[in-house]
Amino acid sequence: MTGTGASRLGGLPGFDSGIDVIGDVAVVKLRPGVEGRESALAEAIMAEMKSVKCVYGQEGGIEGEFRLRRLRHLGGEARTTTTHKENGIRLRLDVETCYFSPRLSTERLRIASRVREGEKVLNMFAGVGPYSVLIAKKAPVWSCELNAAAYRFHVENNRLNKVERRVTMVEGDAALLPEKTAGEGPFDRILMPHPSQSNAFLPAAASMLAPGGVVHYYRHVTGEDEGEAEARLREEVAALAPRLSVVAVRRVRVVGPRYVELVADIEA
Ligand SMILES: C[S@@+](CC[C@H](N)C(=O)[O-])C[C@H]1O[C@@H](n2cnc3c(N)ncnc32)[C@H](O)[C@@H]1O
Structure with missing residues (x-):
């Protein structure tokens, strides 16, 4: 709860x-x-x-x-429009037309705490901006979102939290990011918080990652136990991004019976 x-x-x-x-x-x-x-x-x-x-x-x-x-x-x-506070930031959103889960605030803080000054960060699935706005306090962020309603709230949230100069907004399909950010990357840290579909975008992420950089790859995975789920995730990454290595896997949350959300940290 x-x-x-x-x-x-x-x-x-x-x-x-x-x-x-x-x-x-x-x-x-x-x-x-x-x-x-x-x-x-x-x-x-x-x-x-x-x-x-x-x-x-x-x-x-x-x-x-x-x-x-x-x-x-x-x-x-x-x-259905409200202002939510978490991790010291304020987020305006419509709970009906935008994705938002307050259950992930600790995960967002964990990722933000790993960002170092001087990094270039790309968030491929930004929603109304809960990761990007928090991270923008420390480093420049490129933030992509396909849902026009969520995109508009993200723009508003950048202003609300006074980070509009630190966030480059990209509206549209994350699959087009390699072209749209050509000349701005590569990126030191790439976030993929779209666990039901991020697999389709992992090759694009790999193509934008700087040497020594890291991808945080969120995935819903099934398995009899967590060991099996982790093994499946590792196999998937090896097939989709053979030149990258999984350096850590963690459970973000339990989604259902034999169904978990995992995050893999994948390095170049
Ligand atoms: C699970 S939500 C995560 C949003 C945000 N990171 C958060 O934690 O609240 C995934 C987001 O990806 C967006 N999305 C879905 N497909 C996309 C695509 N092809 N390109 C960019 N964004 C997409 C959705 O609209 C949604 O806002």
């Missing part, structure tokens, strides 16, 4: 403790049994979490190329 104080909500039918609090918007994963009790659930959440002003139910998973949630208004204000 993300956020605080939902402990007394667990007994409500249709509520399985999966709740994300993004700014003042709570997003609850809906389960069978909630029908007819949605507004009671919304009232209980707002009573328990005083900062929450809008409650939405999420139907299904996070889907499609833009990784979006299907939302249903359950209670409070009917508004």
